[in-house]
Amino acid sequence: MKSQGEIEAGICEGISRFEQDYMGRGPKDIHAHLIGDLLLVRLQGVLTAAEQHLVKSLPAEKGRDLLKQVRTHLIETARPVMEAMVYKVTGVKVLSLHHDISTVTGEEVLLFTLAGSPDFRETKKK
Numbered sequence: 001m002k003s004q005g006e007i008e009a010g011i012c013e014g015i016s017r018f019e020q021d022y023m024g025r026g027p028k029d030i031h032a033h034l035i036g037d038l039l040l041v042r043l044q045g046v047l048t049a050a051e052q053h054l055v056k057s058l059p060a061e062k063g064r065d066l067l068k069q070v071r072t073h074l075i076e077t078a079r080p081v082m083e084a085m086v087y088k089v090t091g092v093k094v095l096s097l098h099h100d101i102s103t104v105t106g107e108e109v110l111l112f113t114l115a116g117s118p119d120f121r122e123t124k125k126k
Helices: 004-023 049-057 060-077 079-090
Strands: 029-035 038-044 094-101 107-114
Touching: 004 029, 004 038, 004 079, 049 060, 060 079, 060 094, 079 094, 079 107
Parallel strands: none
Antiparallel strands: 029 038, 038 107, 094 107
């Protein structure tokens, strides 16, 4: 049985691989937090050079909205892949997935609602 930290690390690895395969580059930084039946993943530095240029070259609201639409569509299209990865790491089915990205900070947030809290072994504190 995995520890909570091992589950979170496995999720980070899987999401990073997903970002590289589907978006063309991985995040500069990534953290996963398992909170009961919620799995929160925070990625920083995810915007590609092309996305950064797009956001800067269009009027602020139009560039932001276009980028968010594209990213949301990509996430929804690849959702079964992400859900399978989360299930493989946690052993729990994904009920819902929420996503947002900031064109200002280049930060992306994924929130998975799980069918239950994953089982994990307690780690001994030093």
